[in-house]
Amino acid sequence: MTEIRLPKQVIDRIEDRWWSRFNKDRQRTSEQIDERLERLRAHRNNVGRYRRLLGTKLSDLERDFVNRRLSEEMAAMQVLTADMPPVVLAPPANEQIVGQSVGGQP
Secondary structure: OOOOOOOHHHHHHHHHHHHHHHOHHHHHHHHHHHHHHHHHHHHHHHHHHHHHHHOOOOOHHHHHHHHHHHHHHHHHHHHHHHOOOOOOOOOOHHHHHHHOOHHHOO
């Protein structure tokens, strides 16, 4: 039987389709990461907004409120990032297969 060699791009597309259909855990994990990043962006935007407000003319009561909200947003960001594992992307398995030739010689 003859060996069929496919270009790396074709193998990547096949593998991506395979993972998208059959690996629901990976999909769920990426959705959780996306959700956390979205929440972090919202907190970051709020922090920026409150900092801009502090640069304007505010009464003491308003300034106290904005400072309290700013500290709450920063605390929420710290909670989100404290238990967030680092994102490490593993190289696709097909790179090992495509990069090797017969006999283990590159």
